[in-house]
Amino acid sequence: MAHSHSTNIAAARAGRRFKKDYFWAYLFISAPIIGFMIFGFIPICYSVYISFTKFDGFSSPELNGLDNYRLLFEDPLMRKTTANTFYAALGIPIGMAISLGIAIALNQKIAGIHFFRTAFFLPAISSVVALTLLWKWVFNSDFGILNQLLGYVGITGPAWLNEEAWAMPAMIIQGVWGGLGFNMVLYLAALQGVPSTLYEAAEIDGAGVMQKFRFITIPGISPTTFFIVVTSIIGALQDFVRFRIMTGGGPNFSTMTVVYYLFENAFRYMNMGFASAMAWVLGIVIIAA
Amino acid sequence: MGVFEKKKSVWMLLSVGLVAGLLAGCAGGGGGGNAENGGDASNAAGSNSEASDAPAGTDEKVTIKFSGWGEPNEKKLYEDLIKNFESQNPNIKVQYIHIPADYAGKMNTVLAGGNAPDVFYAGDGDVARWIKLGVIKNIQQQVDESGFDMSDMYESAVDRYRYDGMKMGTGDLYALPMDVAGTVLYYNKKLFDEAGVPYPSAETPMTFDELVEVGKKLTKDSNGDGKPDQYGMGPAWWEGFVWGNGGKILSDDRTQFVLNEDKAVEALQFAADMRNVHKISPDARALQAMNDGQMFETGKLAMMIGGRWSVPVFRNLKFDWDVAPIPANGAWSGWSASTGYSVYAKTKYPDQAFKFAAYLAGEEANRIRSEQGLTMPVYKSMANSDVFLTPGTKPENAQVFLKAVETEQAGPWTYVPNNKWWDIINQNLGQMWEGKTTAKDLMEKIKPDVEKALREGNPELFQ
Numbered sequence: 001m002a003h004s005h006s007t008n009i010a011a012a013r014a015g016r017r018f019k020k021d022y023f024w025a026y027l028f029i030s031a032p033i034i035g036f037m038i039f040g041f042i043p044i045c046y047s048v049y050i051s052f053t054k055f056d057g058f059s060s061p062e063l064n065g066l067d068n069y070r071l072l073f074e075d076p077l078m079r080k081t082t083a084n085t086f087y088a089a090l091g092i093p094i095g096m097a098i099s100l101g102i103a104i105a106l107n108q109k110i111a112g113i114h115f116f117r118t119a120f121f122l123p124a125i126s127s128v129v130a131l132t133l134l135w136k137w138v139f140n141s142d143f144g145i146l147n148q149l150l151g152y153v154g155i156t157g158p159a160w161l162n163e164e165a166w167a168m169p170a171m172i173i174q175g176v177w178g179g180l181g182f183n184m185v186l187y188l189a190a191l192q193g194v195p196s197t198l199y200e201a202a203e204i205d206g207a208g209v210m211q212k213f214r215f216i217t218i219p220g221i222s223p224t225t226f227f228i229v230v231t232s233i234i235g236a237l238q239d240f241v242r243f244r245i246m247t248g249g250g251p252n253f254s255t256m257t258v259v260y261y262l263f264e265n266a267f268r269y270m271n272m273g274f275a276s277a278m279a280w281v282l283g284i285v286i287i288a289a
Numbered sequence: 290m291g292v293f294e295k296k297k298s299v300w301m302l303l304s305v306g307l308v309a310g311l312l313a314g315c316a317g318g319g320g321g322g323n324a325e326n327g328g329d330a331s332n333a334a335g336s337n338s339e340a341s342d343a344p345a346g347t348d349e350k351v352t353i354k355f356s357g358w359g360e361p362n363e364k365k366l367y368e369d370l371i372k373n374f375e376s377q378n379p380n381i382k383v384q385y386i387h388i389p390a391d392y393a394g395k396m397n398t399v400l401a402g403g404n405a406p407d408v409f410y411a412g413d414g415d416v417a418r419w420i421k422l423g424v425i426k427n428i429q430q431q432v433d434e435s436g437f438d439m440s441d442m443y444e445s446a447v448d449r450y451r452y453d454g455m456k457m458g459t460g461d462l463y464a465l466p467m468d469v470a471g472t473v474l475y476y477n478k479k480l481f482d483e484a485g486v487p488y489p490s491a492e493t494p495m496t497f498d499e500l501v502e503v504g505k506k507l508t509k510d511s512n513g514d515g516k517p518d519q520y521g522m523g524p525a526w527w528e529g530f531v532w533g534n535g536g537k538i539l540s541d542d543r544t545q546f547v548l549n550e551d552k553a554v555e556a557l558q559f560a561a562d563m564r565n566v567h568k569i570s571p572d573a574r575a576l577q578a579m580n581d582g583q584m585f586e587t588g589k590l591a592m593m594i595g596g597r598w599s600v601p602v603f604r605n606l607k608f609d610w611d612v613a614p615i616p617a618n619g620a621w622s623g624w625s626a627s628t629g630y631s632v633y634a635k636t637k638y639p640d641q642a643f644k645f646a647a648y649l650a651g652e653e654a655n656r657i658r659s660e661q662g663l664t665m666p667v668y669k670s671m672a673n674s675d676v677f678l679t680p681g682t683k684p685e686n687a688q689v690f691l692k693a694v695e696t697e698q699a700g701p702w703t704y705v706p707n708n709k710w711w712d713i714i715n716q717n718l719g720q721m722w723e724g725k726t727t728a729k730d731l732m733e734k735i736k737p738d739v740e741k742a743l744r745e746g747n748p749e750l751f752q
Contacts, residue, residue, distance in 0.1 A: 056421075161577070162719070164719070250719060251720075252716050269708070269709050
């Protein structure tokens with residue numbers, strides 16, 4: 001009796017302590033959750049409602065059913081900006097290939113390796129605005145370093161940012177360069193995670209460099225490749241700051257991405273309903289992808 | 290156990306209450322329309338009662354907020370103006386909020402938030418949108434009742450702040466003009482002398498044909514690499530060319546896009562031909578390397594179109610320069626820029642706010658602004674005096690600015706609240722500047738898109 005009594009007390013005490021800890025745990029969790037509710041979840045839910053209304057951000061929203069979604073699919077600019085976004089995303093595979101190449105090069109034991117790693121990573125920690133302004137000069141038609149280099153090999157470079165055909169390739173080049181550092185670091189870590197025993201075993205079996213790369217390196221780093229693909233696609237779908245600074249979406253909307261167009265609708269044309277509908281379609285695409 | 294249960298339920302209750310409170314708070318924000326209307330009504334009631342017992346009202350000390358953009362010297366100027374105003378009106382304190390960058394973007398947020406400054410700058414391109422959003426106060430009644438004298442102001446400066454419920458340009462007044470900046474043709478006298486070409490007339494605009502003739506004489510390729518090192522004429526400000534050729538951009542009721550009509554197309558084509566056919570103007574490629582202002586300043590450009598705002602900079606140039614009317618086939622043409630002082634629609638102190646706006650737009654403030662050389666006064670008599678013309682300083686023909694603001698109109702971006710139609714035109718014009726399409730074809734092609742954007746963005750025009 002007495003024995004069980006004392007265990008009861010112990011259990012009750014433990015229960016009390018447990019509950020007390022629970023309380024504090026929830027209290028601490030509540031801070032970010034409340035923040036998320038106020039600045040995240042509730043606005044997100046509200047934007048669902050807004051997407052079914054005509055709303056200028058100032059007066060009260062008026063329900064207009066599926067009008068925004070209907071307009072979305074009829075709007076030629078929506079189609080064009082979506083196509084532009086996918087065009088811009090062509091930079092992803094190019095960028096990945098180059099950053100893998102650099103990562104492999106930087107994975108060797110050569111002198112000054114730390115300097116090279118830093119040099120390649122530098123763009124990743126610099127401000128997008130500063131880099132974009134820098135590249136605006138790189139692409140300058142007469143004084144830009146790019147056209148100057150092309151000039152040495154006898155090519156007259158185009159007026160990159162002013163020509164419809166060349167503006168997007170220019171943006172892709174800049175995007176690839178900007179993403180190199182970060183992807184390279186990820187690949188570098190992944191390469192170092194591939195067990196060296198596998199390479200040694202392959203060498204004993206007489207595998208060549210290409211075979212080792214094809215059958216050991218690539219499968220070994222595939223989780224990282226997957227991660228980079230996913231984050232790059234999300235990044236590409238959200239990309240717009242550099243477009244706004246570098247080209248203003250021009251010429252002839254050739255470099256206006258979906259998110260840029262969304263921004264214009266929301267904050268220049270004060271069409272929050274339409275912009276919310278765009279945001280939801282875009283959001284669903286991102287989650288689906 | 291019961292005690293714990295109780296504690297737990299109290300906690301649950303608290304958290305539910307908290308979340309419910311958040312939701313309610315947000316719902317309140319969302320359904321703000323009603324609350325705002327209520328606020329409006331009480332404001333109106335407040336101002337009425339203030340008006341009825343005026344002595345009590347004027348004794349009350351209030352602080353109003355005022356926001357604007359500007360370089361450091363402009364900021365300093367406004368700090369001085371505020372001091373003057375406060376000493377003349379000891380019961381009104383003005384809190385100055387200086388927004389140096391992204392002014393319109395930040396004001397959008399502040400205005401949507403519902404606690405905006407009582408008086409604020411409104412660029413002529415933003416006014417229409419903000420009026421339609423209901424954040425700028427209709428000050429017509431206050432202007433009438435206070436007897437604020439606008440008879441000496443340039444009509445072109447004042448009228449762009451009128452709105453009739455559909456479009457800008459007519460109707461009640463929504464802002465008082467701070468300034469008006471005419472645009473003119475700047476020319477480098479030294480380059481004209483070198484080429485032995487007589488200076489452009491300060492009275493009669495050059496015709497398009499004359500412009501080409503003069504421009505060709507002033508375009509030179511001195512190192513023979515096929516690219517001119519000196520251009521005759523800067524890029525066209527095509528709106529002025531269109532108007533100057535008898536064309537229009539939108540119909541007078543702002544419902545139709547008429548840039549595809551003959552006179553307008555002719556002017557647009559001329560503007561494109563200046564660089565592609567006559568080769569007197571730099572193309573996009575050359576302008577990317579150095580913009581027209583920089584080319585002018587370094588003596589690589591003989592003529593360029595520019596606003597009054599370039600004068601303070603150009604006064605530091607080593608060569609002699611002057612101004613002339615913008616080229617046009619006939620009457621003077623072009624657009625002028627302006628900024629206005631607006632009163633917030635939901636201000637708690639409409640009387641004091643208007644008083645401050647009226648002070649800023651008044652003669653004293655205009656004189657102080659002009660003496661600093663920043664802009665041109667909005668009062669004709671003052672503009673026509675030494676305060677603005679300042680004999681002995683460049684440009685010699687400063688009176689060109691006077692006639693310019695009298696004859697020039699507000700830019701097309703001031704026409705209607707939603708400017709998507711305007712963005713579409715500008716995005717598409719690139720093809721024409723590059724010579725890939727003719728003005729006629731392009732204008733016919735974009736007409737449906739422009740009109741659709743005009744209609745969808747500004748439905749009140751079409752009711």
